Amino acid sequence: MENIMIIGASGQIGSELTMKLRKMYGHSHVFATDLKDPPPDVRESGPFELLDVMDDKRLIHFVIRHKITQIYHLAAVLSGNAEKLPMQAWRINMDGLLNVLDLAKEVEEIRKVFWPSSIAVFGPSTPRENTPQLTIMEPNTVYGISKLAGERWCEYFYHRYQVDVRSIRYPGLISYKTEPGGGTTDYAIEIFFEALKKGSYTCFLRKDAKLPMLFMSDAIDATIGLMEAEASGLSIRSGYNIGGLSFSPDELAAEIRKQIPDFTIRYKPDYRQAIAEGWPRSIDDHVSRKDWGYQPEYNLQEIVKVMMEGVKDKINYKK
Numbered sequence: 563m564e565n566i567m568i569i570g571a572s573g574q575i576g577s578e579l580t581m582k583l584r585k586m587y588g589h590s591h592v593f594a595t596d597l598k599d600p601p602p603d604v605r606e607s608g609p610f611e612l613l614d615v616m617d618d619k620r621l622i623h624f625v626i627r628h629k630i631t632q633i634y635h636l637a638a639v640l641s642g643n644a645e646k647l648p649m650q651a652w653r654i655n656m657d658g659l660l661n662v663l664d665l666a667k668e669v670e671e672i673r674k675v676f677w678p679s680s681i682a683v684f685g686p687s688t689p690r691e692n693t694p695q696l697t698i699m700e701p702n703t704v705y706g707i708s709k710l711a712g713e714r715w716c717e718y719f720y721h722r723y724q725v726d727v728r729s730i731r732y733p734g735l736i737s738y739k740t741e742p743g744g745g746t747t748d749y750a751i752e753i754f755f756e757a758l759k760k761g762s763y764t765c766f767l768r769k770d771a772k773l774p775m776l777f778m779s780d781a782i783d784a785t786i787g788l789m790e791a792e793a794s795g796l797s798i799r800s801g802y803n804i805g806g807l808s809f810s811p812d813e814l815a816a817e818i819r820k821q822i823p824d825f826t827i828r829y830k831p832d833y834r835q836a837i838a839e840g841w842p843r844s845i846d847d848h849v850s851r852k853d854w855g856y857q858p859e860y861n862l863q864e865i866v867k868v869m870m871e872g873v874k875d876k877i878n879y880k881k
Contacts, residue, residue, distance in 0.1 A: 565591050565629050569615050569662070570636030571604055572596035574740045575678065575732075575781065579634060580604050582782050596637070601740065615658040622665055625672065632789070634676045635662045641682055641705040642834050645742035648704040652707055655708035663715060667723045675727040676789055679713050679801030681774060682706035683731060684839045693842035695803045695849045698717060703837050713800035720799040728788050729801040729844075733774035735781050736865055738872035746834045746841070747773055749811060753827070754873045756816050762826045766834050769812040772843045776806030777860035777868070784856055791854035798849060805845030806858045817866045 563586055570576040572593030581603060584592045589608035594600055597614055604610060609628075613620060615637050624630070637658055644651035653734050659677055666672045684693055685700040712729075719725040734747025742748035749765050756763040776784075784804050786798075815827040851858035860868070873879070 563591060564631050565589075565593065565801055566632045566634065567593045567595065567625065567628070567630045568634045568636065569595050569613070569658075571610065572598050572600040574735060574737060574743050575778070575785075576634075576636045577601050577604050577740050578737065578778055579636070579782050579785060581607065581784065584608050586786070590807060593624075593630070595624070597777070615661055617837055618652065618661045618665070621661055622669070625665060625669055629671060631671055631686070632676075633662055633666065633672060635659060636678060638678070639705070640743050640745040641680075641703055642748070644708070644747055645703060645833060645877060646707040646838070651704050652708055655705070656711060659712050659715060663719045663725060663727065666722075666725045666727070667719060672745055673726060674789060675725060676785060677712060677716060677727060677729050679729045679731045680705070680709045681731055681841050681845065682837075683710040683713060683801065684687045684842055688842065690841075690843045690845040692759060692844050693803070694846050695798065702840050706840075716801075717799045726793055727790050727799065728796065729799075730784060730788060731801040731803050733776050733804070733806060735778055736869065737778035738869050738876055739778070746837045747775065748812060750775060752813060753811070753818065754869045755877065756880075757825050758870070758873055758877060758879050761822065761824055762828070763815075765811045765827055765829050766832045767811055767829070767838055768819055768831050768833050768835055770810050771835065771838045772808050772810040774805050774808050774845045776804065776858060777865045780806055780858040780860055784850075784858070787856060788850075788854055793852055797853055802850045802853070802856075803845050803847045804850050804856055804858075805847045806860070807843045807862055809862055813862070814866070817862055818870075821866070821870055846877075
């Protein structure tokens with residue numbers, strides 16, 4: 563039986579991934595950990611422990627005590643916040659990953675490791691339309707630099723020590739279940755809350771800042787799909803490209819107006835606009851589709867419909 567550890571289980575991805583894995587493997591076999599308290603469903607549905615991935619001694623004790631066989635390491639400082647505290651972000655993002663990889667090298671019971679990369683690994687010199695799996699990668703943000711370095715470490719540990727590590731380059735992720743975590747694409751979550759609460763939103767990106775996006779349930783399915791795939795079929799050990807759809811703030815606002823006709827949006831770009839300008843506008847993910855059958859389901863209209871319904875429930879919207 564698999565015993566799965568999730569590091570960063572209180573976050574946007576981790577909280578939903580934990581619940582999906584508990585349904586698959588049994589609630590008592592999925593161990594959630596984080597530095598902060600998780601949402602009630604995570605805490606109440608199975609084991610949770612406060613744990614810092616930077617504490618390598620507690621980390622190895624936890625893994626051995628619970629006979630962990632898979633690790634999903636999701637803890638990180640995201641793009642927007644990383645630019646405010648670059649050295650701290652670098653230390654957390656890099657040392658945390660290296661602690662997990664070194665642990666997987668030493669503990670033979672650990673069969674697989676998942677670590678999320680990001681479209682932030684690309685940079686201004688990367689082709690921005692249909693960005694290829696293999697291309698120029700010159701990130702100019704702390705977050706992107708740490709993710710690119712992480713990809714190289716993952717591939718190194720796979721070839722040098724046979725650590726079965728797998729990774730996805732996530733685009734912007736959209737979900738109503740947890741608060742945004744300081745990312746450059748977080749406007750695509752904030753806009754729904756502000757539209758329903760105030761009828762207006764001030765966006766920190768330009769109206770035409772088109773970026774790749776993915777609905778959270780598609781991201782969770784992709785993550786588990788990659789981890790469930792046969793190792794022999796995987797050709798990438800750095801980070802797989804996955805795309806969902808691409809849209810701009812203006813296009814998202816237009817779709818929201820179909821449900822809230824009086825909704826208004828204004829644009830006040832901040833430092834995150836410069837980050838967005840170094841990222842792809844669309845992603846070529848044919849390698850993921852070929853290697854392990856990646857196939858997203860949600861389009862923009864479906865995302866807006868589900869987000870509106872979910873946010874209304876979350877804020878007890880009445881009108």
